[in-house]
Amino acid sequence: MDQLDTSFRRIGWNVAPEDLVHIPDHWQQYPTPDKTLHLILGMVYVFLWFAAMIGNGSVLWIFSTAKSLRTPSNMFIVNLAFCDFIMFFVMPIFVYNSFDEGFSAGWLACQIYGMVGSFSGIGAGMTNACIAYDRFNTITRPFDGKLSKPKAVGMIVFVWIYTTPWAVLPFFEIWGRFMPGLNY
Secondary structure, rough: OOOOOHHHHHHHHHHOOHHHOOOOOHHHHHHHHHHHHHHHHHHHHHHHHHHHHHHHHHHHHHHHHHHHHHOOHHHHHHHHHHHHHHOOOOHHHHHHHOOOOOOOOOOOHHHHHHHHHHHHHHHHHHHHHHHHHHHHHHHHHHOOOOHHHHHHHHHHHHHHHHHHHHHHHOOOOOOOOOOOOOOO
């Protein structure tokens, strides 16, 4: 079928011509999801936005005010909450695109969303690996498996050093690129 056929809308139907080049031709052959699905997805993300703000904000606030919780193991929990909290800042881009049924915020917003999502997702995954390592040592070596504060800080620094190229290089299209999410 021709792209101009109006019997059904294809993915990318409401994308500006200058931004259409960023959507691979393969995806443009499929029909768009129903408007109801966009609205449901947008509402779910509005709920998640509030949950992220309250939950992760509480974790960060409690850790910053309660000195007794500032243990090396809890530093990983704070880093995990921070990873989730930074994703909360770009959720409005996703919600806006969902309610508007497409790639509405523009190419730069897509790139920012992808970069922050990479920082958040890869950082959270690596932090979970650090938590697993800490728990493994605590369980298998109960007398000498305690994590020191400098080692925990070093592991968190490594998480962010590891995460940075995966997020920054596609943003500048040095190595790969971010493409619009196909939630339209």
